[in-house]
Amino acid sequence: MKKKMIFSEFFRNNGLGMGSLLIALVGFWLIFLIVLPQLSMLDYSFRFNLPPAEQGGPKDFYTLSNYEHLLYGSDQTHQTYNSVDLMVFVRTIIAAMLVTLFNIVLCYPLAYFLGQSKGSGFVRLLVVLLIIPYWINEILRAFALRIIFGESGLLNEALMFMHLIREPIDFIRQDIALYAGLGYAYILLMLFPMYNVIESLDRNQIEAARDMGASWIQIHRRIVIPHAKPGIVSGATMVFMLTAGALAAPQILGGPSSLWFTQLVYQWFNDSLNWQQGAAYAIVLLASTIVIVLTVMRIFKVNMGDIGK
Amino acid sequence: MSSGVAVDLENLWIRFGDFVAVRDANVAINGGDFFSFLGPSGCGKTTILRSVSGFLEPSEGTVRIGGRDMAGIGPNKRPTALIFQNLALFPLMKVWENISFSMEVAGVSAGERRKRADELLDMIALEGQGDKMPSELSGGQKQRVAIARALCANPDVLLLDEPLSALDLKLRQHMRTELREIQQRVGITFIYITHDQGEALTMSDNVAVMKGGVIDQIDTGHDIYDHPATPFVASFVGETNVFRGKISRIDGNQALISTNRSGDLLARITPTQVGKMSVGDDAMMFIRPEALQLGEADASAKTTISAGTVNEEFEGNSFSVFLEGDGGKSIKMSVPNVGQDNISVRGKDLSLHYDANNAIMMPAGELASD
Numbered sequence: 001m002k003k004k005m006i007f008s009e010f011f012r013n014n015g016l017g018m019g020s021l022l023i024a025l026v027g028f029w030l031i032f033l034i035v036l037p038q039l040s041m042l043d044y045s046f047r048f049n050l051p052p053a054e055q056g057g058p059k060d061f062y063t064l065s066n067y068e069h070l071l072y073g074s075d076q077t078h079q080t081y082n083s084v085d086l087m088v089f090v091r092t093i094i095a096a097m098l099v100t101l102f103n104i105v106l107c108y109p110l111a112y113f114l115g116q117s118k119g120s121g122f123v124r125l126l127v128v129l130l131i132i133p134y135w136i137n138e139i140l141r142a143f144a145l146r147i148i149f150g151e152s153g154l155l156n157e158a159l160m161f162m163h164l165i166r167e168p169i170d171f172i173r174q175d176i177a178l179y180a181g182l183g184y185a186y187i188l189l190m191l192f193p194m195y196n197v198i199e200s201l202d203r204n205q206i207e208a209a210r211d212m213g214a215s216w217i218q219i220h221r222r223i224v225i226p227h228a229k230p231g232i233v234s235g236a237t238m239v240f241m242l243t244a245g246a247l248a249a250p251q252i253l254g255g256p257s258s259l260w261f262t263q264l265v266y267q268w269f270n271d272s273l274n275w276q277q278g279a280a281y282a283i284v285l286l287a288s289t290i291v292i293v294l295t296v297m298r299i300f301k302v303n304m305g306d307i308g309k
Numbered sequence: 310m311s312s313g314v315a316v317d318l319e320n321l322w323i324r325f326g327d328f329v330a331v332r333d334a335n336v337a338i339n340g341g342d343f344f345s346f347l348g349p350s351g352c353g354k355t356t357i358l359r360s361v362s363g364f365l366e367p368s369e370g371t372v373r374i375g376g377r378d379m380a381g382i383g384p385n386k387r388p389t390a391l392i393f394q395n396l397a398l399f400p401l402m403k404v405w406e407n408i409s410f411s412m413e414v415a416g417v418s419a420g421e422r423r424k425r426a427d428e429l430l431d432m433i434a435l436e437g438q439g440d441k442m443p444s445e446l447s448g449g450q451k452q453r454v455a456i457a458r459a460l461c462a463n464p465d466v467l468l469l470d471e472p473l474s475a476l477d478l479k480l481r482q483h484m485r486t487e488l489r490e491i492q493q494r495v496g497i498t499f500i501y502i503t504h505d506q507g508e509a510l511t512m513s514d515n516v517a518v519m520k521g522g523v524i525d526q527i528d529t530g531h532d533i534y535d536h537p538a539t540p541f542v543a544s545f546v547g548e549t550n551v552f553r554g555k556i557s558r559i560d561g562n563q564a565l566i567s568t569n570r571s572g573d574l575l576a577r578i579t580p581t582q583v584g585k586m587s588v589g590d591d592a593m594m595f596i597r598p599e600a601l602q603l604g605e606a607d608a609s610a611k612t613t614i615s616a617g618t619v620n621e622e623f624e625g626n627s628f629s630v631f632l633e634g635d636g637g638k639s640i641k642m643s644v645p646n647v648g649q650d651n652i653s654v655r656g657k658d659l660s661l662h663y664d665a666n667n668a669i670m671m672p673a674g675e676l677a678s679d
Contacts, residue, residue: 202395202397204393204394204395205397207384207391207393207397208391208393208397208399209399209410209414210364210383210384210385211362211363211364211385211389211390212385212390212410212458212462213385213411213414213415213462214385214410214414215385215414218414222399222414223399226401227401
């Protein structure tokens with residue numbers, strides 16, 4: 001009923017021709033850019049990696065073997081688990097969660113400052129300064145961080161100059177560079193949703209709470225954070241999804257021993273040319289992150305509508 | 310009513326950079342008083358309120374609450390509670406949580422908070438509505454919740470920053486009475502900020518009229534209306550007709566003004582200016598629309614104005630009659646509606662007269678621009 005009204009009003013405002021064209025474009029977007037690619041990956045993930053001649057032949061039937069490979073590896077008897085890949089998977093998920101948490105903690109004070117000192121030229125300048133590094137390609141940014149964190153990089157030189165350390169720290173091998181890079185890669189996607197909701201908070205609410213004797217912490221716990229919750233969850237969702245699916249930062253900043261799950265997917269697609277296996281891994285990652293996001297949203301009582309705002 | 314706590318402002322200056330928001334304010338507010346600051350927007354009244362609540366430190370001077378100097382004491386430590394213009398109820402908390410927020414931050418248990426909130430809900434006639442969200446309440450109900458929330462902390466002084474301005478006329482008038490009743494029941498000092506003279510006059514024990522950071526007059530509402538101290542107060546509070554001219558004769562507390570267009574007119578000198586005005590001074594005379602009457606007075610009384618009707622408006626309880634005096638001087642007169650079919654002041658050559666005691670004379674000065 002309500003949907004019908006939206007559509008009829010849409011046609012009334014845009015005319016039948018333009019209205020149909022717009023709806024067709026939205027449909028194209030939905031079907032060809034979102035639904036079909038995902039379905040084709042899903043389809044791939046249930047097939048064998050066959051030479052072209054055998055595709056569509058009697059050996060080409062649906063199978064769970066690609067998923068079994070993630071669980072048990074090449075062990076056909078399913079006696080031992082594929083501990084290497086599973087460990088990488090678990091580590092990726094946990095690390096993405098930690099990066100998300102780190103981003104929340106880092107962005108909240110900044111978002112609060114930006115949101116509550118509205119309108120000043122300084123704040124606008126600060127926002128521009130925050131955005132400018134993101135005009136640079138993600139891979140270049142990762143390399144820049146590699147240079148900063150390198151053995152004779154800026155950070156080590158500075159720390160040694162200040163006599164805080166004697167020997168250079170191997171930030172790369174200890175994954176510090178990796179987490180810094182991942183944390184930096186999508187931090188604006190955390191900052192801006194937070195900034196937007198905090199900016200919309202009526203400053204009188206904060207003053208009212210203060211007037212009633214609330215301490216700084218109480219004001220944030222009871223007034224600012226509940227108000228900012230949709231923005232925080234929205235930012236956290238994006239950062240978590242993108243971090244778990246990041247490739248450039250792990251490729252460039254990851255130590256020799258640390259693999260990111262997306263690197264496994266990349267290897268299946270690119271090195272082993274086994275798209276079917278890669279698709280299964282990618283689907284597992286996607287499904288797991290979606291389940292995690294929905295669980296977190298349920299725990300924090302946020303619904304999809306709030307995030308879409 | 311002497312149980313309340315007094316608030317004293319002494320030589321209070323508040324500056325924002327070069328801008329002086331409050332200029333040497335001296336106000337003594339009696340404990341238990343309903344005290345209003347009345348003035349147009351930008352006159353500094355909200356700034357004064359913020360300095361009492363502690364959100365703003367004065368540039369100079371002292372704020373004392375109950376005799377205690379408040380310098381350096383933050384808003385969360387002062388015995389004041391502020392009701393914001395937009396009420397600032399917490400939209401994500403239930404009504405009862407809103408009301409008892411001051412207890413929550415003080416660490417009082419939920420059961421006790423709920424009990425106190427329910428008591429206050431009874432007081433504001435919203436019993437049983439504690440579990441609603443603020444968005445489910447009407448404008449007047451939100452208003453009352455904001456009052457209950459402010460009273461929950463048992464403040465010594467309640468500060469109200471134009472809290473009725475968002476309500477419609479009927480509700481606003483109702484809330485005036487209710488606010489006054491609540492104030493008399495709890496017996497604490499109320500400081501009320503408003504640009505609405507009706508609110509100030511109906512509710513307050515005393516009113517301070519402000520313009521441009523300066524307090525022009527502090528008096529009872531009645532005295533402010535009948536004995537304004539400055540041309541600004543006379544023209545800002547209530548409606549009035551202004552006649553400009555020079556003093557041509559002074560006789561005790563009465564003076565005769567020679568106006569450019571309406572001839573010589575006699576009026577009472579406002580109390581603060583008696584003995585201070587002299588012949589030849591630029592002066593202003595004010596007559597309220599309701600003090601004008603149709604008909605001619607004794608010619609020697611010098612209280613007659615000739616005019617012709619231009620227009621009239623029906624106000625409900627009265628008719629506003631707009632007249633044009635000699636030389637195009639516009640004059641407004643108010644005739645009570647006592648059931649007459651027409652107001653019988655139509656005509657070209659009318660005479661209006663007034664009682665010289667109802668017209669006020671004072672030195673010329675700045676008027677309220679409206």
